[in-house]
Amino acid sequence: MSGLSADFEMSYLAGATVRARFERPSEGASVTVLFGPSGCGKTTILRCLAGLERPRTGFIRFSGETWFDASSGRFLPPQRRGIGFGFQDMALFWHLTVARNIGYGLRKLPIGARQRRVEELLDLLGLRGLQHRYPRELSGGEQQRVALARALARRPRLLLLDEPLSALDSETRQTLGRELRLLLKSLGIPCFLVTHDRFEAMSLGDHVLVMRHGSILQDGPIDEVFSRPVNAEVARTVGIESVLPAEVVDHRGGLLTLDVGNARLTAVAPTARPGIGSPVQVCIRGEDVTLHTGTPEGVSARNCLPGRVTSLLPNGPLTRVELDCGFRLIALVTPEAAVALNLHEGAPIHAQIKAAAVHVMVK
Amino acid sequence: MDWTATWLTFRLACCTTMILLVIGLPLAYWLATTRFRARFVVEAAVSLPIVLPPTVVGFYILYATGPASPFGQVYERAIGGTFPFSFAGILLASVLFNLPFAVRPFASAFAAVDRRLLEASWCLGESRWMTFWRVVLPVAWPGVLTGLVLTFAHTVGEFGVVLMVGGNIPGVTRTLSIAIYDDVQAMNYAAAHFTSAVLLLFSFAVLCLTFALQRRILPL
Numbered sequence: 285m286s287g288l289s290a291d292f293e294m295s296y297l298a299g300a301t302v303r304a305r306f307e308r309p310s311e312g313a314s315v316t317v318l319f320g321p322s323g324c325g326k327t328t329i330l331r332c333l334a335g336l337e338r339p340r341t342g343f344i345r346f347s348g349e350t351w352f353d354a355s356s357g358r359f360l361p362p363q364r365r366g367i368g369f370g371f372q373d374m375a376l377f378w379h380l381t382v383a384r385n386i387g388y389g390l391r392k393l394p395i396g397a398r399q400r401r402v403e404e405l406l407d408l409l410g411l412r413g414l415q416h417r418y419p420r421e422l423s424g425g426e427q428q429r430v431a432l433a434r435a436l437a438r439r440p441r442l443l444l445l446d447e448p449l450s451a452l453d454s455e456t457r458q459t460l461g462r463e464l465r466l467l468l469k470s471l472g473i474p475c476f477l478v479t480h481d482r483f484e485a486m487s488l489g490d491h492v493l494v495m496r497h498g499s500i501l502q503d504g505p506i507d508e509v510f511s512r513p514v515n516a517e518v519a520r521t522v523g524i525e526s527v528l529p530a531e532v533v534d535h536r537g538g539l540l541t542l543d544v545g546n547a548r549l550t551a552v553a554p555t556a557r558p559g560i561g562s563p564v565q566v567c568i569r570g571e572d573v574t575l576h577t578g579t580p581e582g583v584s585a586r587n588c589l590p591g592r593v594t595s596l597l598p599n600g601p602l603t604r605v606e607l608d609c610g611f612r613l614i615a616l617v618t619p620e621a622a623v624a625l626n627l628h629e630g631a632p633i634h635a636q637i638k639a640a641a642v643h644v645m646v647k
Numbered sequence: 648m649d650w651t652a653t654w655l656t657f658r659l660a661c662c663t664t665m666i667l668l669v670i671g672l673p674l675a676y677w678l679a680t681t682r683f684r685a686r687f688v689v690e691a692a693v694s695l696p697i698v699l700p701p702t703v704v705g706f707y708i709l710y711a712t713g714p715a716s717p718f719g720q721v722y723e724r725a726i727g728g729t730f731p732f733s734f735a736g737i738l739l740a741s742v743l744f745n746l747p748f749a750v751r752p753f754a755s756a757f758a759a760v761d762r763r764l765l766e767a768s769w770c771l772g773e774s775r776w777m778t779f780w781r782v783v784l785p786v787a788w789p790g791v792l793t794g795l796v797l798t799f800a801h802t803v804g805e806f807g808v809v810l811m812v813g814g815n816i817p818g819v820t821r822t823l824s825i826a827i828y829d830d831v832q833a834m835n836y837a838a839a840h841f842t843s844a845v846l847l848l849f850s851f852a853v854l855c856l857t858f859a860l861q862r863r864i865l866p867l
Contacts, residue, residue, distance in 0.1 A: 363774060368770070369766075
């Protein structure tokens with residue numbers, strides 16, 4: 285296995301234990317996101333990969349090298365792993381200028397080569413003109429670019445980023461997020477990135493490890509994991525708005541009929557066929573729910589449920605509409621749509637969901 | 648003003664400060680970073696001179712290095728003379744007695760260095776040793792400077808332990824504070840007053856300098 289292969293357990297004195305088991309290729313620019321709520325152990329996994337923490341058991345191997353192996357006692361210190369690490373609070377050397385921060389890890393290069401490399405990185409991250417400033421004289425976004433440049437200076441074989449955008453305001457986060465995605469793709473360095481923000485995860489990642497309470501719950505391509513979680517816990521962790529218990533009442537032609545609360549839904553059957561009468565969980569993403577004031581006609585969506593609006597809340601750029609249509613359903617619509625449909629508490633409404641958007645989880 | 652005593656005091660303070668820089672920095676760094684459980688024992692031992700009377704420290708130094716002690720006999724055979732009542736004797740006393748004044752500010756400055764900075768340095772390929780020189784010391788240096796200035800000033804004003812271990816030999820162990828004591832005993836108040844005023848001004852100026860330097864150099 286030429287990639288990164290890890291299977292280890294790390295426990296703290298306080299008693300919390302973090303378990304990790306995964307394999308990722310080391311070629312190409314694949315971005316693996318460690319996703320989960322704060323305190324779930326994602327930063328611990330990143331720190332174990334960096335060699336800043338030493339797991340209790342197991343192993344970590346990268347490109348044919350053993351970085352850690354509890355059975356042989358081998359532990360490669362962070363200095364010798366050839367990684368680039370981005371800290372959540374950036375950890376810039378505040379006593380050094382931007383140029384010296386970027387060139388910090390290049391001490392062994394001759395001075396000319398070091399200067400050329402620093403210049404390259406100043407250009408790559410758009411920091412030209414700031415090289416003589418000190419970190420405290422920079423904006424948050426600029427500081428984050430310096431931190432990235434510093435981590436990239438030594439041409440790491442693996443990039444590890446802990447919440448790279450969390451210290452930034454939302455506008456800077458969006459622009460830097462787009463740039464970061466392009467940068468990671470163009471560098472061709474595999475990257476592990478920790479985040480608790482699903483939009484950040486979806487915009488930056490290719491692959492995701494969903495974590496909760498110190499364990500990896502699901503490991504797969506990001507689109508798949510975020511739209512087809514394996515169980516209700518993953519569905520809640522990745523922030524799918526409606527996660528509901530249901531019962532199978534009929535099963536024909538690859539479609540399931542389900543009782544959810546006091547309503548009946550049609551869903552596409554999952555590969556693991558649940559028997560009639562068996563309890564399952566369904567999840568429905570808020571953006572997959574369409575709202576209508578009248579009874580819609582001539583539409584393809586199989587599920588059309590009458591109900592009432594129970595609450596309206598702003599949710600980022602969208603409005604989160606909570607409905608009672610025999611069960612509690614959340615829809616995400618634009619604020620303009622909410623105004624056009626005259627949505628208010630108690631308003632009667634029809635919710636429409638395509639059968640393919642009702643994801644059935646057997647576990 | 649007793650110029651012999653002034654010169655001796657200055658030499659003693661310089662030597663003490665230099666020695667404490669060399670042994671205090673590693674000791675303080677160890678105290679600030681170790682996970683050794685019994686660290687508190689070492690911390691307590693280092694801090695003893697703050698609470699112990701100088702006579703107690705002086706007494707044990709005399710006891711351990713006097714002519715009757717194994718160290719005293721080796722010293723007499725190798726170098727000749729006795730270790731107490733010599734410059735080396737008061738230097739050892741001064742170093743031991745000033746240990747907390749150097750080590751405690753050093754250690755608290757080291758402990759205040761953000762651990763992430765050290766980790767960032769390790770991830771950039773630098774060893775712990777190089778990280779000390781490139782990150783820890785530059786970031787913690789106002790604290791190190793404070794420790795050195797306090798040590799210097801405190802040695803200049805040291806009385807009890809120097810009198811116990813060194814006695815009162817002009818040009819060898821008679822420092823400024825002992826000269827003042829002598830002058831007062833001899834009812835030579837004018838000389839005592841002058842030397843006291845000089846020491847008072849010196850100490851105040853040194854402390855002003857320390858606080859001013861810290862203000863200007865520390866960010867925020």
